[in-house]
Amino acid sequence: MKKQDLLTRRFEAAYAACGTSVYRLAMVYLGCSADAEDVTQEVFLKLLYKAPAFADEDHQKRWLLRVTANLCRDQLKNFWRRQTVALDESCPVPEGPDRAVLEIILALPETYKGPIHLHYYEGYSVAEVAEILKLSQSAVKMRLKRGRELLKLELDTEWEGSV
Amino acid sequence: MNTRDYHSAMDLLNPTPELEGRIKGQLNLPPRRQAHPRRLAGKVLVAVTAIACTFMAAMAVSPQLRAAVLTFFHLEEVEQVPGPVGEVPEEPEMTQTTIDDLVEAQYIRLPNAGSGYSYGIGTLFQAERADDGSLLDFHYWAAEGDQLVPLETRTTEFSPTWDGVTYTDTVYWCEYEGAISCHCDGTSGYASDYNYNVTSIPGSTDSVILRLSQGSQMDYRQYPVLLDLETGEITDLLSGTGWEKSAPLTDVQWTNDLSAALLYSDHTGWFYCDRAVKTTTALDELTDLEVFSAWFGQDGALILLTRSGPDGDCYDVWTWQPEDGQPKRTFSHLPVYQSRAENPYGFQFFFGGGRGIYVAEDGTVSVLDLVTGGTSIVEDFTLSRQKNVTLIANASGTKVLFASYDSQADGLGISSLGVMDLERGVFTLLDRENYDALQEGSLSWFDEDRIAITAHGKEDYNETYLYLYRF
Numbered sequence: 001m002k003k004q005d006l007l008t009r010r011f012e013a014a015y016a017a018c019g020t021s022v023y024r025l026a027m028v029y030l031g032c033s034a035d036a037e038d039v040t041q042e043v044f045l046k047l048l049y050k051a052p053a054f055a056d057e058d059h060q061k062r063w064l065l066r067v068t069a070n071l072c073r074d075q076l077k078n079f080w081r082r083q084t085v086a087l088d089e090s091c092p093v094p095e096g097p098d099r100a101v102l103e104i105i106l107a108l109p110e111t112y113k114g115p116i117h118l119h120y121y122e123g124y125s126v127a128e129v130a131e132i133l134k135l136s137q138s139a140v141k142m143r144l145k146r147g148r149e150l151l152k153l154e155l156d157t158e159w160e161g162s163v
Numbered sequence: 164m165n166t167r168d169y170h171s172a173m174d175l176l177n178p179t180p181e182l183e184g185r186i187k188g189q190l191n192l193p194p195r196r197q198a199h200p201r202r203l204a205g206k207v208l209v210a211v212t213a214i215a216c217t218f219m220a221a222m223a224v225s226p227q228l229r230a231a232v233l234t235f236f237h238l239e240e241v242e243q244v245p246g247p248v249g250e251v252p253e254e255p256e257m258t259q260t261t262i263d264d265l266v267e268a269q270y271i272r273l274p275n276a277g278s279g280y281s282y283g284i285g286t287l288f289q290a291e292r293a294d295d296g297s298l299l300d301f302h303y304w305a306a307e308g309d310q311l312v313p314l315e316t317r318t319t320e321f322s323p324t325w326d327g328v329t330y331t332d333t334v335y336w337c338e339y340e341g342a343i344s345c346h347c348d349g350t351s352g353y354a355s356d357y358n359y360n361v362t363s364i365p366g367s368t369d370s371v372i373l374r375l376s377q378g379s380q381m382d383y384r385q386y387p388v389l390l391d392l393e394t395g396e397i398t399d400l401l402s403g404t405g406w407e408k409s410a411p412l413t414d415v416q417w418t419n420d421l422s423a424a425l426l427y428s429d430h431t432g433w434f435y436c437d438r439a440v441k442t443t444t445a446l447d448e449l450t451d452l453e454v455f456s457a458w459f460g461q462d463g464a465l466i467l468l469t470r471s472g473p474d475g476d477c478y479d480v481w482t483w484q485p486e487d488g489q490p491k492r493t494f495s496h497l498p499v500y501q502s503r504a505e506n507p508y509g510f511q512f513f514f515g516g517g518r519g520i521y522v523a524e525d526g527t528v529s530v531l532d533l534v535t536g537g538t539s540i541v542e543d544f545t546l547s548r549q550k551n552v553t554l555i556a557n558a559s560g561t562k563v564l565f566a567s568y569d570s571q572a573d574g575l576g577i578s579s580l581g582v583m584d585l586e587r588g589v590f591t592l593l594d595r596e597n598y599d600a601l602q603e604g605s606l607s608w609f610d611e612d613r614i615a616i617t618a619h620g621k622e623d624y625n626e627t628y629l630y631l632y633r634f
Contacts, residue, residue, distance in 0.1 A: 004190065011186065012183075015186070020178065023177070023178040023182075024173055028173075033179075036178070040178060040182060041182070044186050074604070097172075098172040101164055101169065101171070102176070104164065105173075121169060151164055153164055
């Protein structure tokens, strides 16, 4: 099989498994679908050309999310480290309760977005979030607590006492 | 809000179905050429803008340069690039060293990611922000010797109205060695339909250009005004010049004395605006050329590019003095350098100060003086075809930064760094090691003499570093 075919197959498998997760994390950080798609593209190109060997699919997903977070934070730095973003007009989510929720999420300061999303949406433990974002576990716990307060996030039963 | 609300809202966010195909399309390109079309356009724009900025600056062309040969010095000592320190300082901190008795390196740790430097002006800055991202205060420093010297930050408020939008904000600025460093956030992306920014004017310490813009993509348009830093007074620079025929403006370049401007529109092309006699005329009409691109050279002369060759894939370079009317061709049929081509050679556009680089088919490198048509060859040096390189002139065009990259590195991976000093006739090259310990993000001129590399920690993006080099 040609090298190009192998690359394409690897990409298809990884994109099917993690493409949406990468895009959603980028949206949380950037709030603009075009920017989020740019980052998604860059993340998968890095996967194909620069990624280390992975132990399993979950390892690969954690790596992809880590690169996504890093690229997004890099982009935000270029915008003079703006702390919040607004939901872009091109976002396909119509006006209504879900859009209102998204707008609140995107209004969070950048510091809290990654921990909140990875823990409460992607379901990673505090230790895993710490590994993905290269933070200490106590920093993750602090950011989850403060992020929850800012979001006025009420925990469902499954999350009670998780942090 | 509860976590179910979070899940429900987030589940509605999905990438467009076309994205997967778009990324697949990129897999067929070599890694350095891959880019989203939207971003690629931005990169080209950045490169063109960089050229435009440097071309705008007045350049003293020394007659000796035309016949000069650049002597190549490859330093024996290799720089050991400092790795991450792991803690973020409250204020910038600097250490200094000299490499091979020739290159002075200043390694600066910046307080946080809201800090950086002003391009070409020689100052560092740090922004203090509230939790909501709003700007509370701004601090400037100068890197002098082994000291970081705090500079006085001043503010000017403004509130002009253009095309139905009132732009109200504050510019933070300082004066250092006869130049203004200035910063204004603009809308920071909060508003999708308008924005603004400020840029300093070479040689001016009392005013800056305030660029107002509206729309985006195909609808984008801008308008320049002058902001008096002492009074906040706004002056309409294009009023009465007939600029409207070039509207909507997408780019404006100025002479340093603001007596003339090059107006560019994606829709209408290039125009020359003479503020003294209040006229605006298409460059094609003035020069009888089909102008592809234009910049200001020295003394108000223009440097023009036109397409040439049977397939229109080469360029001719012209100079044109607005007073005498006849354009003069300085170079003909220059092929464009394609670093990824199998046999790369040709003219490098991404180069300013009224000069260009020409890489011959055998890899030898020459500096082209686009104004006089003179060339200077770099002795005993050939460009490796395997390497990606960057060449950028300083604002006055007297020195050229050279960098080559390690394509395996996470960031830029600058594996060697050098300066072609066109006045002294030397090209000094320094090899670097441990450059991949940090993620290098940008490379440019810090001021007339020093090169700046910015980087951040791979583990913690809040660790920001600025490394300065004087050759």
